Structure formats: structure tokens, C-alpha cells
Amino acid sequence: MNWTPETVAARRSELEALSAEELVEFALETFGDGLVLATSFGPQTILLMDWIARLRPQTEVFYLDTGLLFEETHALRRELEQRLGIRTRPVTPLLSLEEQAETFGSELWSRDPEPCCFLRKVLPLRRQLQGKQAWMSGIRATQSADRAAASMIEWDETNGLVKLNPLLDWTREQIDARLEARGLPVNSLLKQGYRSVGCRPCTVRADGQDEGGERAGRWAGFAKTECGLHRRPTRPGTAGEPQPVGESR
Numbered sequence: 001m002n003w004t005p006e007t008v009a010a011r012r013s014e015l016e017a018l019s020a021e022e023l024v025e026f027a028l029e030t031f032g033d034g035l036v037l038a039t040s041f042g043p044q045t046i047l048l049m050d051w052i053a054r055l056r057p058q059t060e061v062f063y064l065d066t067g068l069l070f071e072e073t074h075a076l077r078r079e080l081e082q083r084l085g086i087r088t089r090p091v092t093p094l095l096s097l098e099e100q101a102e103t104f105g106s107e108l109w110s111r112d113p114e115p116c117c118f119l120r121k122v123l124p125l126r127r128q129l130q131g132k133q134a135w136m137s138g139i140r141a142t143q144s145a146d147r148a149a150a151s152m153i154e155w156d157e158t159n160g161l162v163k164l165n166p167l168l169d170w171t172r173e174q175i176d177a178r179l180e181a182r183g184l185p186v187n188s189l190l191k192q193g194y195r196s197v198g199c200r201p202c203t204v205r206a207d208g209q210d211e212g213g214e215r216a217g218r219w220a221g222f223a224k225t226e227c228g229l230h231r232r233p234t235r236p237g238t239a240g241e242p243q244p245v246g247e248s249r
């Protein structure tokens with residue numbers, strides 16, 4: 001069965017009545033190999049990885065390897081792969097860091113993080129989702145205003161497939177309690193004053209900071225609060241979305 005925006009709308013209330021685990025189980029059974037999980041190795045996606053490892057370990061789990069992730073994140077990835085018995089697939093930008101610097105100047109992120117995220121995260125995600133039926137993310141409503149507007153199951157208009165956010169209504173405390181009960185690790189940086197962990201140049205400690213909530217410390221000094229992966233609705237080339245200058249090669 002091919003899912004459409006109408007299918008999602010027709011089944012939303014029924015599916016949103018499920019628990020998070022039940023929704024994951026439903027998605028794994030319904031979409032099979034057509035479903036992928038995007039992980040950032042944040043606490044919520046670790047919980048989803050744990051469920052997937054137990055329910056359908058052959059499910060494709062990928063992460064956006066910008067070339068700028070912390071070594072602590074890679075160490076966590078290796079530990080989780082070993083503990084859960086699953087593989088995670090790096091999805092990389094078409095431009096290497098050197099090629100991006102040649103085209104856009106050095107350290108684009110320090111001058112204008114929006115096109116940098118577009119080149120190193122949004123476009124690689126777009127390529128990765130081509131041909132898939134559904135993708136799953138670990139976003140939660142309390143993380144940001146953008147995320148609070150999401151649904152547990154929705155139609156991803158930008159990429160043209162179903163998007164599932166099973167943990168949308170969970171709190172960070174609920175996630176932490178589940179991970180602790182399972183004896184699963186989190187990124188060691190979260191115990192060192194980082195509230196959310198992204199790329200090295202765009203993530204700083206946020207201890208004692210009142211503003212920014214759960215994503216404080218990301219893109220410090222810029223109004224930007226999201227990398228663009230969960231922004232909705234957008235279409236390629238619409239206003240506000242950087243053009244894929246470097247992705248034509």
C-alpha cells in the first residue's frame with residue numbers, strides 16, 4: 001500500500017492513540033525495509049535504536065556525518081553498535097570540508113550556519129530518504145517551538161514520505177529513566193554541561209543558561225535554533241531555503 005498525505009490524515013487519530021512503543025512496532029511491521037531511523041545519538045534516538053534492535057534489528061539506522069561531529073559522539077556510536085548489535089550508516093555531504101571551504105570560504109558555519117546546515121545535513125537527508133516510504137525521528141515537543149508543532153505521525157511534504165515522531169510527547173526525564181533502566185549510555189558531553197550535542201563548531205556548554213531550553217548552546221550568537229531537518233513545510237528552492245550551490249557536482 002502506498003501511503004499518501006490523505007492516508008496519514010485518515011489514520012492519524014487512531015495511530016496517535018498508540019503508545020510510543022506500539023507506534024514503532026506498527027511502523028516496523030507496516031513499512032518494513034521502507035522505514036529508516038535517523039539518529040543523532042541523542043538520548044531519544046538511543047531509546048528508539050534500542051526498541052528497533054529488539055523488534056527488527058535489520059532496520060536501516062543512519063546518521064548525518066557532517067565531518068564535524070565530536071569524538072565523544074563517535075565513541076558513543078561505536079559503543080551503541082556493540083551493545084545493541086546493530087549497524088549505523090553514515091550519510092555524508094557531497095562536498096568534503098575542503099571543497100566546501102574552496103567554494104564558500106573557510107568556516108562557513110562561523111559566518112552563516114544556515115547554508116552550512118543545508119549542505120551538510122538537509123541535502124544529505126533529502127538524498128537518503130529518496131525511495132523510502134517512511135522515516136522516524138526522535139524529536140520531542142518540549143525541545144523547541146518548531147518541534148511542538150509536529151505530530152506523532154505526519155506527512156513530510158519536503159521529502160514526500162511519512163514521518164514518525166513516536167517520542168514527541170515524552171519528557172527528557174522519561175527518556176533518561178528508560179535509558180537508565182536499560183543500562184544504556186548517553187553522550188558523555190551531556191554530563192559536562194552540554195544540553196544538546198551537534199557539530200563541534202556550533203555546540204557550546206550551556207550550564208546555568210536560562211534561555212534556549214533543551215537546545216541551549218546550539219548556534220550560540222545566532223538566531224538559528226534548528227538545523228532544518230525538521231522544519232516544515234518547505235519545498236526545494238522556496239524562499240528562506242538556501243540553494244544547493246555546491247551539490248550540483
Ligand code: SF4
Pocket residue numbers: 066068109112113114116117118120121198199200201202227
Ligand atoms: S551544525 Fe554547524 S557545522 Fe554542523 S552543519 Fe550546521 S552549521 Fe555546519
